[in-house]
Amino acid sequence: DAGITQSPRHKVTETGTPVTLRCHQTENHRYMYWYRQDPGHGLRLIHYSYGVKDTDKGEVSDGYSVSRSKTEDFLLTLESATSSQTSVYFCAISELAQETQYFGPGTRLLVL
Amino acid sequence: AQTVTQSQPEMSVQEAETVTLSCTYDTSESDYYLFWYKQPPSRQMILVIRQEAYKQQNATENRFSVNFQKAAKSFSLKISDSQLGDAAMYFCAYRNSFLTQGGSEKLVFGKGTKLTVNP
Helix, strand or coil: CCCEEEECCEEEECCCCCEEEEEEECCCCCEEEEEEEECCCEEEEEEEEEECCEEEECCCCCCEEEEEEECCEEEEEECCCCHHHCEEEEEEEECCCCCCCEECCCEEEEEC | CCEEECCCCEEEEECCCCEEECCEEECCCCCEEEEEEEECCCCCCEEEEEEECCCCCCCEECCEEEEEECCCCEEEEEECCCCHHHCEEEEEEEEECCCCCCCCCCCEECCCEEEEEEC
């Protein structure tokens, strides 16, 4: 299994509060991704990174920001959480753009 | 934009039998990748099988095989000798080749098929 961890695994927060989710990998892969999974939508890409300090938006990036200061860590921040951001968040990694993406265990976020 | 459609929200199969999950996709590209991921109740996303569009041979991984019909834009997953541990959500996913101009590294997922395996 790819060495990917996500923290926290579960979080309950209130509307308007900032939230940061962390993805940590031990594979030294260049590419890292954040997806969200919602019923009826499958998984959708939020942001991705193709190197340290190199990031780009996905299809559902509004309300989210990311940072990658080290190869192994990719942070997803909700500046001011809303109830619509209640979801399961998955981190994924791949060595190269064309390679298979491997997923972390997911983080359940509930915004009240 | 590419889309992936899984027309079977739920499927069931008897243990030891064979089941086929359907997936169709829409793209104007000629080079791309297709995947099947499995998501058991633990919610971990697990790669089942991968197919490169330029390869005519269908991919296989032990009891899992695909029927890739490029002209029809169809990518079905066959599970042989189904086991109780195969019960999960199965997601079909598409990704452009990295050679595609302006290509995106994102995976485009279908909405999933819930597979139940009956003992």
